[in-house]
Structures are given as structure tokens and as C-alpha cells.
Amino acid sequence: MIPAVLLIALAAQVKPTDSSVIAKGSAIFAAKCGIGYCHGKEGRAGRGPRLAGRKFEPEYLEKVIRDGSGNSQMPPFKDQLSGPEVGAVVAYILSLTDGRAPMPAAAEASLSQLPTADPGVEAGRALFFDSANPKRCSQCHRYQGQGADVGPDLTAAASRPAEDLLHDIVAPDARIAVPAVTVVIRSGERITGMKQRETGEFLRIYDTGSLPPVLRTLYRDQIASVTPDTRSPMPSDYGKTLSQEQLQNLIQFLKSAGAR
Amino acid sequence: MYVLIRIVLIAGVAAVGIPAQTVTPERLVQAAEEPRNWLTYHGTYNAHRYSPLDQVTAANVRRLAPVWTFQTGDVQGGMQCTPIVVDGVMYVTTSWNKVFALDAATGRVLWRYFYEKPKQIASLYGPWNRGVAVGHGMVFLGTNDNHLVALDAKTGREVWNVNVEDVSRCGCSITGAPLVVKDNVIAGVTAGDSAHRGYINAFDVKTGRQVWRFWTIPGPGEPGHETWAGESWKYGGGSSWMTGSYDAELNLVYWGIGNPAADFYGHSRKGDNLYTDSVVALDPDTGKLKWYFQQIPHDVWDWDAAYENILLDLDHQGQRRKLVLNANKGGYVFVVDRTDGKFVAAWPLVENLNWIQGVDKDGKLVGRNEPPLDQPVTICPSIGGGRSWNHAAFHPPTGRLFMTGIEWCQTVTSRKEEPKEGEAYFGGEFTLKPAIKGESGGHFGAYDPLTGKRHWIYRSKYPMLASALATAGGLVFTGDVEGEFFALDISSGRKLWSYQTGSGLRGSPITYSVNGRQYIATPSGLGSALAGLMPQIWPETEHFQPASSIFAFALME
Numbered sequence: 001m002i003p004a005v006l007l008i009a010l011a012a013q014v015k016p017t018d019s020s021v022i023a024k025g026s027a028i029f030a031a032k033c034g035i036g037y038c039h040g041k042e043g044r045a046g047r048g049p050r051l052a053g054r055k056f057e058p059e060y061l062e063k064v065i066r067d068g069s070g071n072s073q074m075p076p077f078k079d080q081l082s083g084p085e086v087g088a089v090v091a092y093i094l095s096l097t098d099g100r101a102p103m104p105a106a107a108e109a110s111l112s113q114l115p116t117a118d119p120g121v122e123a124g125r126a127l128f129f130d131s132a133n134p135k136r137c138s139q140c141h142r143y144q145g146q147g148a149d150v151g152p153d154l155t156a157a158a159s160r161p162a163e164d165l166l167h168d169i170v171a172p173d174a175r176i177a178v179p180a181v182t183v184v185i186r187s188g189e190r191i192t193g194m195k196q197r198e199t200g201e202f203l204r205i206y207d208t209g210s211l212p213p214v215l216r217t218l219y220r221d222q223i224a225s226v227t228p229d230t231r232s233p234m235p236s237d238y239g240k241t242l243s244q245e246q247l248q249n250l251i252q253f254l255k256s257a258g259a260r
Numbered sequence: 261m262y263v264l265i266r267i268v269l270i271a272g273v274a275a276v277g278i279p280a281q282t283v284t285p286e287r288l289v290q291a292a293e294e295p296r297n298w299l300t301y302h303g304t305y306n307a308h309r310y311s312p313l314d315q316v317t318a319a320n321v322r323r324l325a326p327v328w329t330f331q332t333g334d335v336q337g338g339m340q341c342t343p344i345v346v347d348g349v350m351y352v353t354t355s356w357n358k359v360f361a362l363d364a365a366t367g368r369v370l371w372r373y374f375y376e377k378p379k380q381i382a383s384l385y386g387p388w389n390r391g392v393a394v395g396h397g398m399v400f401l402g403t404n405d406n407h408l409v410a411l412d413a414k415t416g417r418e419v420w421n422v423n424v425e426d427v428s429r430c431g432c433s434i435t436g437a438p439l440v441v442k443d444n445v446i447a448g449v450t451a452g453d454s455a456h457r458g459y460i461n462a463f464d465v466k467t468g469r470q471v472w473r474f475w476t477i478p479g480p481g482e483p484g485h486e487t488w489a490g491e492s493w494k495y496g497g498g499s500s501w502m503t504g505s506y507d508a509e510l511n512l513v514y515w516g517i518g519n520p521a522a523d524f525y526g527h528s529r530k531g532d533n534l535y536t537d538s539v540v541a542l543d544p545d546t547g548k549l550k551w552y553f554q555q556i557p558h559d560v561w562d563w564d565a566a567y568e569n570i571l572l573d574l575d576h577q578g579q580r581r582k583l584v585l586n587a588n589k590g591g592y593v594f595v596v597d598r599t600d601g602k603f604v605a606a607w608p609l610v611e612n613l614n615w616i617q618g619v620d621k622d623g624k625l626v627g628r629n630e631p632p633l634d635q636p637v638t639i640c641p642s643i644g645g646g647r648s649w650n651h652a653a654f655h656p657p658t659g660r661l662f663m664t665g666i667e668w669c670q671t672v673t674s675r676k677e678e679p680k681e682g683e684a685y686f687g688g689e690f691t692l693k694p695a696i697k698g699e700s701g702g703h704f705g706a707y708d709p710l711t712g713k714r715h716w717i718y719r720s721k722y723p724m725l726a727s728a729l730a731t732a733g734g735l736v737f738t739g740d741v742e743g744e745f746f747a748l749d750i751s752s753g754r755k756l757w758s759y760q761t762g763s764g765l766r767g768s769p770i771t772y773s774v775n776g777r778q779y780i781a782t783p784s785g786l787g788s789a790l791a792g793l794m795p796q797i798w799p800e801t802e803h804f805q806p807a808s809s810i811f812a813f814a815l816m817e
Contacts, residue, residue, distance in 0.1 A: 050686075131425050132457070132475075132479060145428065147429075189466075189467070210469040212470060214421070214422045215421040215468075216467075217417065217418045217420070
């Protein structure tokens, strides 16, 4: 007997083991199945059952996804997902078995060419992301989808010369993408930071005077003055607070394009 | 992802009898002096969930009738909040971080604030929210993408918004109500079942700037770091997902800390794993640790000490003592001295409890029953707990404590697991099983807080997931998952009044008054992680309908 998942996949003219199908299933799974206390990220178990590393018959998975499971909180998805979408989720769950996806040979082969973790890159990654570092870059910057949108997304930094990156980290005031503004409010408080949004009603500014930055909403009637600043909203002391080795690690990480 | 807000301003705060005054830190400390209001998550800083209002009594509770109902429209995850009432205005939160300001006498909407629903929440910890904190003219909300937001209490307009830690990285969120102490707003974090290092943060109420962070797992060089093997401290859980208490006289905040991760697999984190499963006492101005009491060293069952910390001043062995009581999720209640953290007493809340044989006179666990690797074993209670987070109430006139308990078990299999930052890190699997002693189900009892002596018990077919409210009218209010909200007689436990709200109760009832009329209000709406587990034992509960509403009751005029 041909498994239902194959029939569904054939109807959509895709193979269930194609990485594109698995990727599609993964996206649907993350949005529909991995949230809350359900099956957890990548099916690693929430307070619903673990799916990763378990063996399933594709027909069973297809039925449960479409019709729900009578003995649990698992709802039916037949009204939310099309046949090929259910097939993609089934393909994805099957790919979680033993944690190994049935990948096309070309993708399998490319795995062996992945660079191994470099200690310098890892140290740089920690400087960027580690929540124990109160001045971590990710409080303002995004890198490959993670972090915040206060300052520029630094994913593209990988293609920039290392000297430029160093310069921008230690002397942010010398070459400014977006200058800071200083707002004085009627209570007397001064806030220096990065303008996020401005309307006739209010000004929204990231206070970068301490970290994590705070998004302040200031209504026009609260504002005494708004003055452009000549400095960057970015802290200017990374040249002092980071050692030469740490700066190197950080640049190495930014240049690595996130390789792991 | 970024946060846009939609604000619908229906009206300014209407005249509702008593003019709204700013909630100052002094008012929060003296909250018991103004019983017309419910100013903090637990009503008062001592977490008694007790009100001196006595218009509604055991003698007249039969005349209690609904006055208004409010429906939030957001039923996913249930209605888990504690409403806050300030001078005739009620603040209510729902799943997905919606905040409503209501006229507390009529239920009419004054303003709404809808936090933008994150496109994908990377957190395991649900869309729900348990309430706001108020103070300094603002309303403070934690979000399911780990932001803390301050709103103008009069208009609902956003004042500040800080991203505590990137949710796509940490898998963490804020589901508990924040706590305002003086000029700081203090918030915990979820992610105790994830590869995450927990913390408690304080922010300046006016500016949103971070004032301090207390790591619930000590870092290198800090005392207690040696209780974590290798790199396990980086991924050890230790969430702080509920709301703390505060003793203004001692200037200490008491916060309960959750389980270590991986939940069921302890081999990679050898040691006591401080400060998981502990109550910590912190200086609210600096976040410095004054003392800790660890209930469960090296927890391998996913228990938590995260629930409410009830501050009690009681006689013990002939001496007046300042105490703090905390019920562990494992089904044991611990009482310690709140000036120094010294152990005083412990007592079991449930009959189905086999992970230890007991607690000795010094507060040490006796006869640990740890799940072996890769072998399914029966552990009681279940991961849902000997009770859930829904809060107890303390009734000072009688000295009685009112608390739920759940009789159930589970099969647990401990599995080796490698941590992946921000992702689920259970280290095992579980399946719920019926009780091995007596019948499975829930109960609600009146206890002596020091000895656990039970004065009466009310039994329910299912776990009871609503908080308790005790009043000077001689009543204790709570509810069940079948939708009944009811009042029991403090002395006898006899049911005196009941009202069917149409969906199970998973939130916290409060009482307040407007223009001299006492109201009792309760959230209604079944949902939550624990409600999601119930069908494993009671299949019919799968079909219990969700909802999200507030019911306000008063005596018929």
C-alpha cells in the first residue's frame, strides 16, 4: 500500500523527502503545532507529546492532523490546512525521527562541507548574544533573524571589510548611519537615543542611555524640545570595555555569516 | 518583529463615584487600609487574598446576583487573570496581552490596549497572562514575547516598552503580573522547562530603564555557582514565573523560583542547583540576595517553588514569628522565617505523593524517589502538581489557610538530553495516570498553616484551578472547571451559594466596593497548560468549552 503522505505529495507533484517540502512542513509546524504548550519547538515536546525521535506511520499522522485525537487536546486541522500542507507537516514530523531528516543526497553531501565551530567565532557569538553580557549587541542589532531592531541589522556585515567593522564598533560617532536625538520633556528629563517613529501626535524614541534600550512614547504636549545630536545612539565605549581579543572575536563572528 | 499598538480610546475615565487618585508606593504598602480597592496582584503585599469587606455574609450570600458580565473575546488559553481595582476602575488582562479598563460598577469599557500579537511566539509558555500591576499613574504589563510595557492608567496609551530579552533567542516570556515596589516595577520570566538561565528584573517605573537583575542561577565567581556541574548553569531553568510578595518593614521582596532544567534529567547538572526550587528574599532597591531557602535540592521531578509567598505573623512554640508560607508544586507546603529563611515547618497537601517519604525536622527531604534513566516509573503527583499555581487565601480572623490540592499521578521516563539554548529541555517524557491512593480529583481545604491540620475539605471530581478569596463576611470564594463559582462557609466548608458562569474557572476572584456597594468579581474561562493535561485522565474534559469573561456580583438591592 502506498502511504497517504506519498499520495498527497504526488498530487502536489512533490516528494515527501524533498528538503523544500520538509521546510514548508517545518514552517507550518512552527506556526500551528510548536506554539504554546503543545508539541514544542521542532516537536521536542511541550506539555503535549514529544514527536521528535519517535517512529510513526504516515497514515496515522495524517489522520490525527486532519481529524484531531479524541483522547487529547489535539484539534482537527482539516479546515485549516490543505491536503498538501498536511502532507508537508507529515513529512516534517517523519524527518524528526531519530533527529535525522531524509534529505536529498546533494544536501547530505553539502553537510560534510560545513565548517566546524571556531572558538573565536563562538566567543564573538557570545559577546553578541549572551544574555549574561549586559552590553550584548543583540539588544539593539539583529543578526540572521535574532536580536532587536533598534539599530541596523548586521547580517550583511559579513561582506564588509574587518577594518570597517572595527571602526564602527569602537568609534561609532565618526561615521553615523542615523544620528541620535535628544528630547527634553516638560518634567525636565532628557532622553537621548534613536527616533523610532514620529506622528503629529507623538514621538517614539529608543532611550539608548542604558541597556536594554527602552522605547519611550512621548506625546507632543509632554515635549519641551527635540534637538538633533552629533553623536551616534550607539554606546561609544566598546573600545574600552572590550579587549582587543574580544573585538577580534566579535568581528570574526560578524564575518562568519553565522557559520556554526 | 516590532510592536505597533492599537489603542481605542472609548472615553476618558468616567466619574465613578470616588475620584481616581494616583496609586503611590505608600498606598500600595497600606492597601489593606482601603478595602474598596484591589491594588496589587494578591490584593495586598502579604498575598493573603483576604478582604475586610463584610457586606456580603454567610447570612445573606443567597441574595448575591450577577450585576454585569464582560467578555474579552479572546478565549485561547483561558482567562487566568487577577483583576485590579483602583477607585472604581477595573483593569483586566487576557491571553495575547490585551488590557481592558472597565467601570467597576457597570462593566463598561473605558479603554482598551491590544499588544500586537507576535507573528510566531517562540515561547513554550502559552499566550496567557495573569494580570497587570498599577502604580505611579501607570499600568504595567508583561508580554508573551518578553517585553514589559507601561501604559497611562487614565488613557491606556503606551508610555514605555522594553524588550527584556529576545524571545526568538531565549524562548522565554512574561505571563505573571509584575510587582510595583517603591519606584521599581519587578517582573519574573518563564522558561524553566527550557535551556535558559532565569532571572528577576526591576525597572524604573518612570523611565523603563533596568535597575537591577537577579540571576536565579549564580554565575561564575558568585556563591552557589558551585552547585551546578560544568556548563549546566547556563541552561538550568530557574524561572520566576509568578508574582512575589513584599514586606515593607523588612524591606524584602519574596519570590518563588521554579524547577531546574532539564526537568527529569539531572546527571548533567550534578549539585544542589541553587536557587531553583527556592524562595529568595531580595532587597527591592538593589536586587541583592538577603537569604534563600531551598525546598528541593537537585529537583528531578519538575516541581517548582514558584507559587505565592504568603506572609504570616503567627505564634510558633510560644513565640510570635514573622513567617512566609510557600506551597511547592510537588505537594508539600513549606513555612520558613521570613527574616532569615530558617526552616519552621512543612506538611503534605495531598495523599498521592511518592517522590519523597517526607521532610525531617530540619526541613531536609527524606527518601528521594528519583526516576532512573530510560525506565518508566510512577511518580505522584503528576507534572501538573499537588496543586497548580491558582492561589490560596488566608483568613486572619480564624488563622485558616484555604488551598486546593490535586490527587493524580504520572508515568515519567527520564531521558538524556543535550541543551539547545532557548528550546524545550524536559529531559524526559510523562503520561498522566490516575491516583494510586483513593480517587483522582481535586479538593479545597481549610488548614492550619503551621501544622497542616485540616478543618474541612471540599471535594471536586476534577482538579480545581481557581484561586481562593477569603472575606470578613465569613466566606471563601472559589470555583471549579465545570464553571461553578461558589461561596463556602469559612467555619464548616458548607456550600452556601453557587453560580454557573458557563465555562471553567482558571483565574482569581477579587472583591471591592464602589459607592458603598460590595462586589465580588471572578474571571471565567477554562484553558492553560494544566487544563490541557486533564483529558489524559478525564477524557470528557477535552470538550469543556473555553471562554474569557468577568462576572461581577453584588447583593440584590
